[in-house]
Amino acid sequence: MAGKRICLIDDEADFTELTGTLLGFHGYDVVTFNDPVEGLAEASKSSFDALVVDIMMPQLDGLSVMRALRGGAYPSAPLFALSAKRLSDDERKFLLENKIHYVQKPFEPRRLVDLIGKAFPS
Numbered sequence: 001m002a003g004k005r006i007c008l009i010d011d012e013a014d015f016t017e018l019t020g021t022l023l024g025f026h027g028y029d030v031v032t033f034n035d036p037v038e039g040l041a042e043a044s045k046s047s048f049d050a051l052v053v054d055i056m057m058p059q060l061d062g063l064s065v066m067r068a069l070r071g072g073a074y075p076s077a078p079l080f081a082l083s084a085k086r087l088s089d090d091e092r093k094f095l096l097e098n099k100i101h102y103v104q105k106p107f108e109p110r111r112l113v114d115l116i117g118k119a120f121p122s
Contacts, residue, residue, distance in 0.1 A: 004120055005047065008032045009039035009065060010054035010082065019052070022109050023116070036060040044073055050119055052112070055083035055091075063094060070098050078119035080112070 006028045010016050016032035023030045031048070033039030036057045043051060051069060055062035066079055081095055084105040095102050101115055 003029065004049040005029045005031065006116065007039065007043045007046075007048040007051040009036055009043075009052070009057075009062070010034065011036065011057040012054070015054075019109070019112070022113065026113050026117075028116070036062065036065050040065050040068055043069060048074075048077065050078040050080065050116055052080040052082065052116075055081055055087075056085055063091060066098065066100060067094075070100075078116070080115060082107075082112075 004027075006023055008016050008020055008023070008030055010019070011034055013034050016034055020030040020032045031042070031046075033042065037060050040060065051074060053062040053065050062081060062083070066081060069079065076099075079098070079100040081100050081102050082105055083102070087095070087102070094100075103112055103115065
């Protein structure tokens, strides 16, 4: 997985720090954002191989971020949605239609590493 760039957008600084470190340990180049507006702006002008986005964030929710990413620079890149909340039927439908992987918080960190690894078959 060396050389794969991951964009991680989550408003919880502790989470992005720990998850970024974990993914970095597994060979990913991780860029983290705790502000969804800033993360979306950077992702739109940069190149990432995969994006991990929290759904519940202030200012701009993760579904809006992912909608913008899918409709813009990342129509088919691996996207991973994270959330501690129970998803509505409409939210589930959006994730399914846009081929976005869903990981419910809290989760075993290894699970996210495995899911991202499967997105980049050898």
